[in-house]
Amino acid sequence: MIPRPVIKNVKFKIRRYDPDSKGRREPYWQAYDIEIKEGLTVLIALLQIKDRLDGTLTFRSSCRSAICGSCAVMINGFPKLACNTQVLPEYEKKGEMVIEPLANHKVIKDLVVDFDPFWKKMEKVTPYLVPKEGSGGSSRMTREDADIIERVQRCIMCGSCNAACNALEIDSKYLAPAALSKSWRFVGDIRETKKEKRLERLSEDHGIWSCVRCVHCTQYCPKDVSPLKAIERLRAEAMKAGITDNHGAKHVDSMVHSVRRVGRLDEATMTFKTLGFLRSLGMIPFGLKMEMHGKMPRPILFPVIVGIDEVRKIYDDIEAKRKKD
Ligand code: SF4
Ligand code: SF4
Numbered sequence: 001m002i003p004r005p006v007i008k009n010v011k012f013k014i015r016r017y018d019p020d021s022k023g024r025r026e027p028y029w030q031a032y033d034i035e036i037k038e039g040l041t042v043l044i045a046l047l048q049i050k051d052r053l054d055g056t057l058t059f060r061s062s063c064r065s066a067i068c069g070s071c072a073v074m075i076n077g078f079p080k081l082a083c084n085t086q087v088l089p090e091y092e093k094k095g096e097m098v099i100e101p102l103a104n105h106k107v108i109k110d111l112v113v114d115f116d117p118f119w120k121k122m123e124k125v126t127p128y129l130v131p132k133e134g135s136g137g138s139s140r141m142t143r144e145d146a147d148i149i150e151r152v153q154r155c156i157m158c159g160s161c162n163a164a165c166n167a168l169e170i171d172s173k174y175l176a177p178a179a180l181s182k183s184w185r186f187v188g189d190i191r192e193t194k195k196e197k198r199l200e201r202l203s204e205d206h207g208i209w210s211c212v213r214c215v216h217c218t219q220y221c222p223k224d225v226s227p228l229k230a231i232e233r234l235r236a237e238a239m240k241a242g243i244t245d246n247h248g249a250k251h252v253d254s255m256v257h258s259v260r261r262v263g264r265l266d267e268a269t270m271t272f273k274t275l276g277f278l279r280s281l282g283m284i285p286f287g288l289k290m291e292m293h294g295k296m297p298r299p300i301l302f303p304v305i306v307g308i309d310e311v312r313k314i315y316d317d318i319e320a321k322r323k324k325d
């Protein structure tokens with residue numbers, strides 16, 4: 001006997017906003033009860049609410065197949081594709097269905113957000129290959145060459161990574177994970193001729209060094225693009241290319257030297273090396289707070305860890321291996 005599909009009555013709590021409404025101009029919550037059959041996606045539920053209960057509910061969608069990237073919304077607090085998320089498993093896990101527009105984006109109406117800043121950032125990173133003149137972009141690539149950029153090519157521009165990004169939340173000028181993974185698509189391509197120029201631009205303020213490595217972009221990307229991996233690769237390439245006159249690269253460099261010197265992070269010395277003397281003075285109030293809480297490192301008294309020779313040997317081995325490669 002074929003088992004009957006599970007059907008449940010589910011309450012959807014949807015964050016709504018209509019700046020043109022004569023009455024409510026502030027965002028508000030609206031609840032809808034709808035019968036959900038096993039296997040139904042959030043997008044189908046939204047379409048049914050619009051068809052049967054409230055034609056004014058506004059959201060974006062197109063392919064219904066996790067290809068076009070247009071239906072990303074916050075589902076129970078996390079960015080997800082509505083067409084790729086089944087209602088019942090989500091409802092059983094969280095006990096509710098709360099739908100909101102993508103975070104870190106300006107809301108235009110209901111679940112529709114303004115993607116202009118997203119596209120402008122894409123434009124900023126020159127989202128196309130700049131090949132050798134006359135080559136038309138064709139050149140032999142090995143399987144390994146193609147693999148390096150394979151993941152980032154899966155991006156469907158849904159904006160979920162940007163919605164989950166902690167750095168973008170505090171700095172709206174930050175290029176953000178979607179545009180940065182797109183950058184790796186070209187910096188990592190062996191046919192690209194403007195690699196260094198791209199890396200120089202990406203190393204400026206609000207670029208690769210603004211990422212705080214929270215991993216959210218990688219965690220919530222529906223296509224497994226792994227934007228953080230792309231950002232790490234861009235940082236490594238920038239440092240390899242000698243683009244190190246910026247706070248991010250200086251910070252990495254001072255970390256590496258600190259561990260080699262004393263076997264741990266010597267934060268006080270690192271601050272001076274990263275920010276320089278004058279800008280470090282601006283950190284004095286913060287330093288005083290640390291002192292009051294007994295968290296101030298003591299660079300002069302800072303003891304070198306036991307077994308530092310073994311730590312230094314790791315460095316020597318890595319350097320020797322690099323020279324050999
Ligand atoms: S890892 Fe970096 S880019 Fe990714 S979400 Fe966190 S801060 Fe943003
Ligand atoms: S990297 Fe992933 S989450 Fe970000 S826009 Fe592309 S597909 Fe969406």
Ligand code: FES
Pocket residue numbers: 061062063064065066067068069070071072081082083084
């Ligand atoms: S409707 Fe196209 S990705 Fe969801």
